[in-house]
Amino acid sequence: MKFSVLISVYYKEQSSFLDRALSSIWHDQSVKPSQIVLVCDGILTDELYECISKWQDTLKDMFNVVKLERNVGLADALRIGLNECRYELVARMDSDDVSVPDRFEKQIEFFKTHDVDVCGGCVAEFDTDENCIYAYKKVPQNHDEIVKFAKFRNPINHPSVMFKKSSVFAVDSYERMLYFEDYYLWVKMMMQEMKFYNMKEVLVKMRAGQGQLNRRAGGQYALCEFKFLKRLYDVRFLKFHEFVLNAAIKFAIRIMPRTIIKRIYLILRE
Template identity: 50%
Template structure:
């Protein structure tokens, strides 16, 4: 007798700056093109959207009315708060994160569910491919360590998971305090608290998500303002005991320099890190 299907939710948040075409492609990738389809999709509208975005959402509500659940927030609260609200609405303990402008590979959910069945873990992510403009224009790979102990070591200096490729146990995320306000670092901050709480991590060693990133995204994460947000985040990691003072000084020094370097030099560093 075959094992019963492991049910899971997909959690997404969308706001007014998203592109309708990108969102539609993201939905196609997690529903139309998936070999193992989710049992529900929780979509949080983080504040009022454009008419075109609402139109695409309505089309999908008509297409999969028993799968897609839309939660409309009156105002834009930010990614962390929106995801916390959506997480509460997820019916199943296994929750897959997905960004509304990325593309999941057809076997993504199937491979992640298999890992959860095989291994004693609480969260599973994977490598990701980054594309710039057209999804066929792959510019880099975001590779992350496979095993828990290597993930812990990696996490002391860099984000150890690709957030849009994660699948996790809802109860473990809630026990770590859920998503908290930490602009641009909500996911990394959550992983740090989950590690402190003893959660078990695993990364599949192949890309399961194509992320809309590349150098155009990198431009937004430059400059003094971003460096100061990064300093705030590193201070928080130090205060909660996730990193020590030496790791703090190293991280802040390296990251501050990178954020204020000329664009061409940052591109070179970016290529080295994303081979």
């Protein structure tokens, strides 16, 4: 069963992280992808270009590199990249994460036997050493639980998903929604009664740590989160009391000291 892998990279990424991510989806996998689409979101560093050139020499026509002249952001980069994916099944992967060796094998087998549009899984979080896991980001397994969970938190680990391209196109693909591009896509698909499932197993090791925490704290993130919640209310995914409760709790969390936010994240992952 053929499938594509979709990745976006921009200039702040480290070449060693990208190299490890690509290695994990090619050299390490028990079932290899039929195509890898890498979107270069704007001008990259020389080190990243060298890494990409090495993989082009290795993978040849299986490795499609889409070079954008300027940085357009994750939503637009993935939207453009998805148009280049040849196959109905598309796996997402971040440019600094590590897919576990049997990830694609498990997801492909699940799509063969179940009628779903999106299949994700749990992720293991690490800081610098992928063998030193400090937390697990678990998500609800079954569709009804996923939809219920989505009222308050993102129910899908984006770097772990495999989805049907036609289903994503049916809701107009990724849209600009800073920090919440994937979450909004899932909501749009849920509102069209598309089916979701999360495996209990860890499918991806995710590079998290202090950098991720810093991105998810402070006034700018709080404002973007409020706009996102307002959009969910406007499209009638959230009821008014759900919108108010979400906005109040999440704004309070975002402006807390980062040490407290880190502790809250760890509690949520226990």
